[in-house]
Amino acid sequence: MADHSPLIEVKNLKKYFKVPSGMNHAVDEVSFEICRGQTLGVVGESGCGKSTLGRTIIRLLEATDGNVYLHGEDITHVKGHQLKQAREKMQIVFQDPYSSLNPRLRIESTIMEPLKYSGRYSSKKKMREEANRLMELVGIDERLRQSFPHELDGGRRQRVGIARALALHPDFVVCDEPVSALDVSIQAQVLNLLMDLQEQMGMAYMFVTHDLSVVRHIANDILVMYLGQAVEKAPTEELFHRTLHPYTKALLSAIPSTDIHKPMQRIRLKGEITSPINPKPGCRFAARCPYAAEQCRQPQQLTEILPDHFVKCCRCREINGL
């Protein structure tokens, strides 16, 4: 890909939710950009705001503050026809293949829905042909065309979700844990499929997942989130080889290794992710961090510690001996 201007650019994006006990800072000042044909992996624990981030970018949620640019155009507040146009270019594959499909629509109709609303197809026959092509593309058997979602297992349902997202040839796809419900052999097929499609069509992916081995495989860059904030951002191999943030280190060490002869060297994290409601200004990981100190109570900045490697930790250099 020669085109290095960012396809999608996110600047200081914030999404707060009002809850009875205050403000839930679900996404707090996240910035990144993704170029054509590139994949950004967003990883973090449940409740860290990674799905909210994806949904806010594609305007399923309204941003509290900050901007989203698609092809250099600010789409944060566009309405009506412009919004519809923007949405055709941005699609999402949802996390939960059980609730993201309409239980009363047959598989074929589900995939045909975006085709219908786009107005690009003149006849039902053409739409049906396109739906069949999409089904073949994602590996759903012809015989399941007239099935309902409840007749399919999770893996096939997720394929329907992928087919639906790809129906309008989007430029940018938010993949919200698309393979976490699938078996490894199918997961591998779907990952290969997503990568092949990216190569063919040059889409940019934002790949939200908690599975770090998947993200390592598919992503060019990785953004690690903790409680709504980006704590570390780096090219994939850099992140795995030179992990700098204490949270990322703990996260990497928790992956169950398939090497049965090497006992896991786990960094045990105590406790749970703390509440994102009215967080204190300091480092949000401090309560669980083995290196927490007085200065962690000050607001933290995402700083470029090494080339292209950003970390939000004031003790980062000290801890890593840099």
Next chain:
Amino acid sequence: MSEKFLEVKDLRVVYTQNRKTVQAVNGISIRLERGRTLGLVGETGAGKTTIAKAIMRILPDIAAKITGGEIWLDGVDILKLPPDEMMNVRGEKVAMIFQDPMTALNPLMTVGDQILEVIRLHDDCDKKAGMDRAGDMLELVGIPRERYAEYPHQFSGGMKQRVVIAMALACDPELLLADEPTTALDVTIQAQVLDLIRELKEKYNTSMILITHDLGVVAQTCDDVAVIYAGKIVEFGKKEDIFDHPAHPYTIGLFGSLPGMAVGEKRLHSISGLPPDPTALPEGCAFWPRCPHAVEACKGKIPTRKIRGVHFCQCVKEKEELQEVYSHGRS
């Protein structure tokens, strides 16, 4: 002490769907000793969950039918137990952790009361003591007991799964059937939950059947591994056998599909094709249409080959050939 605690003999389960017969489980035999953990690995629709549900005897009455086999638990054939006695077995002797924490909980009951319900069903304790224990269970799985009176929607997915685990462990079961218990969880929480399950298992000498597709989880948790394909165990062995010397082409394919932490190639060695249509399983070995080494003989009767010790594999290839396949598959 090698006490045979659970023995499943030649279990067969079929589902009837639209007048078609789905052969979900086709002659599965499992032995499990007390305190050991068996991992059931396989793809969606391979019949893993059906096996667990058959042991719990919670298969849907109308659609599913156990057409053969016996399930011996602690010297009793539980398939022959009358429903009311089975009620006592369920929860107290065998408990199940369900796959989907989003739907396994009752949305209209507080999480504490859901745990209390299990406790009071099996234990004659007063409400106060039961609530205390439910609170203990919550703390055991890392949820502050102050959250007793909250509803499932107020919890994150990971926490809901912990509530489900707390419910399953509430009556100290002797056999735990964990159906993808950590699939929906994040790695740090998954590690905590696996630690928790391991600790509790050691403490109470609980046996466990762990159903998962995550080979990393198997590597860290299980003693034995059974690889299931289309309702049959295609390979069985100690964890070391399966991970170091996988023999069946399907097992090898599974390992190749892993987005390995050891990076290298960009494309994954996915197994081509789809799992077979369970209403029309291929003749002979169900894997042959997807197998890179399939020969004519695969459509016939498939022998069970002993590889070493307890390590078995169902494949027409000779032992030596299988090992060759192995080295080829890994190279």
